[in-house]
Amino acid sequence: MIVGKQKSIAEIREIVLPYKKLLVLGCGTCVKTCFAGGEDEVATLSSALRLSFKKDGRSIYIEELTVERQCEDEFIREAAVAISKNTAVLSLACGAGVQAIARRFANVPVLPGVNTTFIGVLEKQGLFTEECLGCGDCQLAVFGGVCPVSRCAKKLQNGPCGGSRNGKCEINPDTDCAWQQIITRLTALGQLDNLRKYNPPKDWRTSHAGGPRKLVREDHVI
Amino acid sequence: MKPESPSNLQRVLSDGKFAVTAECGPPRGADLEIIRRKGELLRGHADAVNVTDNQTAIVRMSSIAACVHLSAMGLEPVMQMVTRDRNRIALQSDILGAYSLGIRNILCLSGDHQTFGSQPDAMNVFDIDSVNLVHMVKVMKTDGKDMSGFDLVSSPRMFIGAAANPFADPFEYRVIRLAKKIDAGADFIQTQCVYNLDRFKEWMRLAREEGLTEKVHILAGITPLKSEGMAKYMAKKVAGMDVPDSVIKRMGGVPKGKAAEKGLDICLETIAALREIKGVHGIHIMAIEWEEIVGRIVETAGLSPRPVTA
Amino acid sequence: MIKKYKPQITLFHCINAFDNCASLPVSTGGAFELKPVKMACSSMVKDVFLLRAFEAGADAVAVFVCPEGQCRYVEGNIRAKKRVNFVKNLLDEIGLSGRRLSLHNVECGDTENAVRILQQVLSDINDMGPSPAK
Numbered sequence: 001m002i003v004g005k006q007k008s009i010a011e012i013r014e015i016v017l018p019y020k021k022l023l024v025l026g027c028g029t030c031v032k033t034c035f036a037g038g039e040d041e042v043a044t045l046s047s048a049l050r051l052s053f054k055k056d057g058r059s060i061y062i063e064e065l066t067v068e069r070q071c072e073d074e075f076i077r078e079a080a081v082a083i084s085k086n087t088a089v090l091s092l093a094c095g096a097g098v099q100a101i102a103r104r105f106a107n108v109p110v111l112p113g114v115n116t117t118f119i120g121v122l123e124k125q126g127l128f129t130e131e132c133l134g135c136g137d138c139q140l141a142v143f144g145g146v147c148p149v150s151r152c153a154k155k156l157q158n159g160p161c162g163g164s165r166n167g168k169c170e171i172n173p174d175t176d177c178a179w180q181q182i183i184t185r186l187t188a189l190g191q192l193d194n195l196r197k198y199n200p201p202k203d204w205r206t207s208h209a210g211g212p213r214k215l216v217r218e219d220h221v222i
Numbered sequence: 223m224k225p226e227s228p229s230n231l232q233r234v235l236s237d238g239k240f241a242v243t244a245e246c247g248p249p250r251g252a253d254l255e256i257i258r259r260k261g262e263l264l265r266g267h268a269d270a271v272n273v274t275d276n277q278t279a280i281v282r283m284s285s286i287a288a289c290v291h292l293s294a295m296g297l298e299p300v301m302q303m304v305t306r307d308r309n310r311i312a313l314q315s316d317i318l319g320a321y322s323l324g325i326r327n328i329l330c331l332s333g334d335h336q337t338f339g340s341q342p343d344a345m346n347v348f349d350i351d352s353v354n355l356v357h358m359v360k361v362m363k364t365d366g367k368d369m370s371g372f373d374l375v376s377s378p379r380m381f382i383g384a385a386a387n388p389f390a391d392p393f394e395y396r397v398i399r400l401a402k403k404i405d406a407g408a409d410f411i412q413t414q415c416v417y418n419l420d421r422f423k424e425w426m427r428l429a430r431e432e433g434l435t436e437k438v439h440i441l442a443g444i445t446p447l448k449s450e451g452m453a454k455y456m457a458k459k460v461a462g463m464d465v466p467d468s469v470i471k472r473m474g475g476v477p478k479g480k481a482a483e484k485g486l487d488i489c490l491e492t493i494a495a496l497r498e499i500k501g502v503h504g505i506h507i508m509a510i511e512w513e514e515i516v517g518r519i520v521e522t523a524g525l526s527p528r529p530v531t532a
Numbered sequence: 533m534i535k536k537y538k539p540q541i542t543l544f545h546c547i548n549a550f551d552n553c554a555s556l557p558v559s560t561g562g563a564f565e566l567k568p569v570k571m572a573c574s575s576m577v578k579d580v581f582l583l584r585a586f587e588a589g590a591d592a593v594a595v596f597v598c599p600e601g602q603c604r605y606v607e608g609n610i611r612a613k614k615r616v617n618f619v620k621n622l623l624d625e626i627g628l629s630g631r632r633l634s635l636h637n638v639e640c641g642d643t644e645n646a647v648r649i650l651q652q653v654l655s656d657i658n659d660m661g662p663s664p665a666k
Contacts, residue, residue, distance in 0.1 A: 162387030170461035
């Protein structure tokens with residue numbers, strides 16, 4: 001899923017300051033799961049914002065709404081009426097959701113309330129880890145299901161750097177060395193020979209290096 | 223130097239002589255005098271001088287420029303190049319440029335991560351890794367092609383180096399990685415500083431078993447310790463460094479004023495032990511901001527004078 | 533005439549920790565106004581409820597939970613503690629002072645302690661003054 005983190009109250013205050021009527025719009029999919037922008041976060045943030053403004057003798061009208069997904073028209077439509085009644089939208093979706101809303105409502109300022117951080121997994125309750133960079137050319141079969149592109153700080157394709165120590169990455173003792181994990185996995189799978197093979201430079205065209213990407217499924221285009 | 227002539231380092235090694243290289247860190251500034259001063263301290267004591275490339279991710283005078291300054295003094299540089307700061311386009315271009323400036327040796331590295339440096343807010347590149355870089359330089363040299371397959375008008379014929387760290391984990395994989403670097407085209411290897419001789423010997427044994435020492439020249443890293451504090455710092459703070467407690471104890475066992483002498487003793491013992499290990503073809507002295515000691519180390523170790531190969 | 537200010541405390545309490553609001557020494561003529569909110573378990577307290585208490589005019593919010601290790605639902609009081617800490621930080625960020633929100637482990641039936649805590653909360657309000665977001 002997409003993992004995000006709500007911006008600080010101070011930053012959100014700053015960006016919503018010019019608007020008197022604000023729709024705080026949550027998204028009920030990824031950012032809900034990581035406690036950044038679901039229904040509960042919409043309610044808490046709205047309350048915090050009202051208190052913050054009231055404390056300074058200002059007033060702001062806040063409407064609260066959460067749709068299932070801000071990145072799909074079907075659900076965006078559900079927000080249309082609420083959006084039309086407000087002067088701005090503070091979206092708690094990921095960057096994709098913010099832009100999807102902005103694109104469909106040309107005359108309404110759409111502001112981000114969340115910093116989109118990574119594609120990751122819920123490792124355990126309250127802990128999310130980055131697992132994928134969306135490079136567009138998945139080689140997890142070679143690496144035993146552990147990704148060196150997203151999980152190695154240097155994106156190394158041919159083995160661990162000299163800083164791997166006791167299974168941890170040199171840049172942070174809390175971060176596992178992806179290469180140690182790759183080797184452990186491949187050893188368990190009896191596929192350590194995968195690593196003797198030279199991996200040529202990665203073709204980054206399929207990644208963001210090739211510019212904004214697009215996926216067309218002709219069989220679904222009417 | 224004729225464009226096709228091999229480097230001095232290459233000749234020393236292929237003549238079967240025990241090689242000595244030393245490290246020279248460029249200044250955090252544009253001052254040519256600092257490079258000259260360091261170069262003078264190393265003159266006559268090393269077959270080639272490694273010039274670091276923004277080491278520890280701190281901005282310094284570029285490796286290429288400092289290499290050229292050393293060349294002008296008559297010293298032979300080993301240009302270190304990291305993949306952290308340049309993509310493949312810039313790397314290839316700089317290699318062509320460096321060769322045109324007379325640089326004949328390259329050490330291919332991935333580079334310290336920028337979070338260690340003075341500008342942790344920087345974006346890194348890591349378009350390719352160090353093994354890819356070795357391969358790229360090799361293809362330029364032997365096939366005369368750049369990475370796109372384009373036939374270069376004139377190909378850079380670098381003597382190609384790579385790094386190895388026998389002390390990092392996972393230990394079993396360290397020799398596989400060495401083999402990959404050799405297969406990719408490395409002519410010589412410079413290792414992380416050796417303080418843990420037992421582990422180094424074990425790594426060398428595995429390398430010999432795989433037949434790797436027949437294919438590549440291994441130069442063992444040496445860094446003289448100045449103080450107990452430095453030993454402790456290296457042990458704890460420097461990524462990928464293995465300084466055993468026994469070494470720290472020896473450094474701490476003498477009065478502060480004598481610590482540098484003790485560091486020198488340890489260094490000379492290590493060199494003597496390294497020369498006994500089959501497959502070790504030289505040493506690489508990294509005297510961090512202590513270039514004046516290099517001459518003494520080389521002379522006391524009986525590695526002076528350096529062979530004249532030209 | 534200006535209406536006389538009377539501090540307002542909202543009390544979220546787990547009924548297993550404390551369920552005797554009638555016994556508390558507060559009346560309409562008392563020193564402060566108490567708004568009790570009963571919960572079957574303190575884990576039912578949510579971030580937004582705590583904030584809304586302040587929106588409704590509370591000068592301080594107190595949360596009574598069972599002593600650690602004694603939650604009937606195993607870890608409800610631990611969850612409540614984590615949430616209270618989260619909201620305290622939020623209040624600090626807003627500039628309302630996290631001190632206005634407090635969590636207390638209360639032994640069931642210990643009314644004396646409950647009274648002591650509320651008096652402390654009241655004395656804290658007197659230090660801080662009324663909520664600036666009233």
